[in-house]
Amino acid sequence: MSNxxxxxxxHPYQKSFTHAVLESVQENLSNHNTPYKTINLYQDKFEPIYDLEELRIFSTGGTHDPLVEKYxxxxxxxxxxIFITPIWWNDLPGMLKGFINKVMKEGDGLSHTVTKYGxxxxxxxxxxxxxxxxSTSPTFYFKIFMGNGIQKIFINQTLKQIGIKKRTWINFGRISNSTKLRRQKYLSRIRAYQFKAN
Known part of the structure; x- marks a missing residue:
């Protein structure tokens, strides 16, 4: 059955702009009668690091963290x-990186397998x-002068490696210096955006 x-x-803060983006996405999907589930990493108190037991059974594709299995x-x-996250220090937050590290399990029927070809x-x-x-930086500055790590690594490599062919990145730059009007316009755009469920 599809989710x-x-x-x-x-994001840990409910009054953040990132949370406003979440609410706008949820409103969008509800208005379009698109079924969705939300993984709220901070609210779930997800533990983003490996403990010894989790690492011990890593090669089996197993986990002892019920959230990993659920996710x-x-x-x-x-x-x-749909990933909704800030960019901190030119990269994904540690919580989201830990999600990728722990949830993306190697093995048949899991997120990926490793072959001799990759x-x-x-x-x-x-x-x-x-x-x-x-992001605090303008989008063009982030892409041209800061290495464009989100696009080059997370989107073009990581998401591709786990089998996702179509990938779209939308960044709201200069968040610290943005006006209320600009933020409102962006949220309106997100509420009207056509997120495709297939």
Missing amino acids: GIVIIYC LNLLKSADSV IKGGLTNIKHAYVLTS
């Missing part, structure tokens, strides 16, 4: 995924990934 769209939300099952039955993605059921971020 439609799975939202992966990464991976959601992704295995999703049509699309990584073969297992989450091919996810037809489209949307990555909604905000």
Whole structure:
């Protein structure tokens, strides 16, 4: 059974702009009668680091963290995924990186397998990934002068490696110096955006 769209939300503060983006996405999907599930990493108190036991059973594709199993099952039955996260120090927050590290399990029927030719993605059921971020730096500065790590590594490599072919990145730059009007216009754009569930 499909979960439609799975939202992966990464921010601890409910009054943040990132949380406003989450609410706008949820409103959008509800208005379009698109089924969705939300993974709220901070609210779930997800533990983003490996402990010794989790690392010991890593090579088996197993886990002793019930959230890891829950999250991976959601992704295995999703049509699309929407990441909602800030960019901190030119990279993903540690919480979201830990989500990728722990949830993306190697093995048949999991997120990927490793072959002699490289990584073969297992989450091919996810037809489209949307990555909604905000950054202190202007988007052009982040892309041209700061290495463009989100696009080059997370989107073009990591998401591709787990089997997601279509990937869209939308960044709201200059968040610290943004006006209320500009933020409102962006949220209106997100509420009207066509997120495809397949």
